[in-house]
Every structure is written in structure tokens, then in C-alpha cells.
Amino acid sequence: MMQTVLTVTAVVLSLAAAGAIVRIGRGPSLLDRVLAADVLLAIFGAALCIDMAVNRHLNNLMLLVAISLIGFVGSVTVARFVAERREGARES
């Protein structure tokens, strides 16, 4: 049964990753791309989680936490940067 689950989730996650990558490429603005990159990281996290659950180990758990932290710090930084840059443009 685990083999079937692995196949199904692999297909679903690949489709999801493809969708997120399309949005990263097409995204009209920087913020759209950041959002899509965040989702892509979450999909990687999901893949790590499924690998751990199917093979019954916990080696990737800290990697999972690190990935979600990177997504958080990255999107906050970029959002901050975008807002700052516009404020600067208005003043000059």
C-alpha cells in the first residue's frame, strides 16, 4: 500500500511544483514570485515529510523546520524591501 501512496503523492506533488514554477516564471510582479517560491518550498517540505513517513526515519525533520524558516525569512525580507523601495521612490 505504501508504494501506491508514494506514487500518487509523487505525481500530485510534481504537478503542484510545476504549477508553482510556472507562477514563478510568469508572475507579473516580484511579490507574486516570492509567494510562489514560498509555496515551492512548502512542496519540498511536504516531499521530505512523505519520505520520512514512508521510510520511517526522522533524519529530515530539522531540514523541514529550516526550510519553512527560510521561506518565512525570505518572504518577509523581500516584502520589506519592496515596501521600502517604493517609499524611497516617492520621496525622491
Place this chain on the structure above:
Amino acid sequence: MSRKRISLRQELPLLVWLVFVWGALWQNFSPGNLLFGALIAVLVARIFYLPPVELGGRFNVLRAVPFALIFLGKVVAASFQVLYLAVVRGPDVVSAIVAVPLRSHSDLLVTATGHVISLIPGSLVVEVDRSTSTLYIHGINVRNAEDAAKLRKEVRDTEAGLIRIMGTKDELSALTQEIAA
């Protein structure tokens, strides 16, 4: 540098949380490990000093458990709502930005309400006005004033639930008066 002394009672929730994280990360809840974790937690809280979060001084567990369960149910509903909207509506989805004035002026409650609101169906916090404690919320699939009123009521109800769990006594009595009226 003047530091306001904080009582141990105020610091206790933070310390318990830090010890819990310590135990969880080591995956070891033996008394010795917890004791060492407590030592490190006290050291960290003393050295890396942050302004204390002003707690309401009460925490109602009997109210918190059902609230957490309902919250979990709403998280599930939120995901399926997004799935439904994405598949069925797609590009035609209409949203609105709604201003919701909150009752409480405490930072903790406004933050907690904002967090819960961002995770339940169809709402995200766009902007917070701290001086009047008003949340500006982006609601998805809000097509008319009726939907907006529903969203506003949802937010106010969430805040009422949080006040019942951990608001101060004044906020709680104000809330009961408002409901009785």
C-alpha cells in the same frame, strides 16, 4: 538602561514554553534533561531580554480547548474552501477589504486575533491600525455588503472567544455587558 523588573509569574509561560521546546528538540523528557533546559531557559530569558508580553493574568482552559478544536475545524474548512474557489471560480473571484474595529486594545489580543483570522476561511489581515486597534481584512469571495457583514461578525466573534480565554477582567466584563445588552 532602565529595565522594568518582571515578576516570575509573568515570565512563567515563556519559561514553560522554552523548556517544552528544549525537551521536544532533544526528544527526551527525562527530569535531568528538563532541569538543564529550565536552567538554560532562565539564562536565555535573563540575557536576551525582550519587553515582556503583557498577559491578561488569566487563562481559561475550559474555553481554550473547544476554541482550539473549532479552530482546527476551521483550518480544514479554509483549505477546502480555497481548493473549491480555485477549481470552480478561478479568475472570477471577487474580494473586498473590510475594516473591523476590535474591542480590545491589548497588543497580545490584537495579534492573536490577527493570527487566527489569517488562518480561518476567507480572510487575511492586510493592515493593522494600532492606535484605534482596527484590523483591515482582505476577504476572498466577498461579493456584497451582506458577505462583508458576515466577515465582520466572524472576526468579532473570534475576538470574543479569545477574550473569554485570556482577556483581562475588564475586557471580559465589558464583553458580557455587551452581549447582555
Place this chain on the structure above:
Amino acid sequence: MNPETLIDAVSAVFMVIGALMSLAAAIGLLRFPDLMSRMHAATKPQVLGLFLLLAALGLQMRTWWVWPVLLVAWLFQLLTVPVSAHMVGRAGYRTKHLHPELLSSDELEAVVQKAAQQAATHGVDDD
């Protein structure tokens, strides 16, 4: 049915639904018209998806001491996701990434304009 297969079945269902949540986020990203509604798609399914996958992992490990660390991982996500969504949304609103024709009402616009006028006259540095 013995408990082993039952636990396996439950965690299998959790894993499939958790993966579907990622797909829901991707479909939302592709189909929603503007940044704000895409933010809904990016944040909400992630939280449920990670919850289900961590629950499946906990069920598969069959030891109690993994549950606290899984809970901590989920709580961290619960705390960080609304913050980053709020930051992106705020930046998006301020840089006019909004399509007014997709909104049925906007109660923030008047407030922002008033604040901008005040800032222009007084030169107040607001944040």
C-alpha cells in the same frame, strides 16, 4: 482488521490529502486573478497540508516522543505563516498591486489617502 493496517490506512489517507493540499495551493496560484487572492491560496492549504503530513509521520513512527517535536514544528509554522502573508499583503497593497475592479469594497483606501496627505503636509515619518 488489525490496528497496524488501520494506522497504515489512516496515515496513507492523510498523506494523499496532504499532497492534494499542495496541489490546491498551486492551482490557486495559477488561477486566481490578483496577488491578494493568491495569498489566500499560498497560506491556508500549506497549514493543513503540513498538519496532515506531520500527523502521518507521527502515526508511522509509532513512538510517543516524536509527537512533541512535530507539534513544535507545526506551531512554528502556525506562527510564521500569517506574519509572512501579512507582510507580503501589506507590501502588495502599498505598491498598488491591487486591481480595484476585483474588489467589491475597499474600506482601507480612504484611510491610506488621508494618512498620505497628512504625511505630505507634516512630513511625518510613519511606518
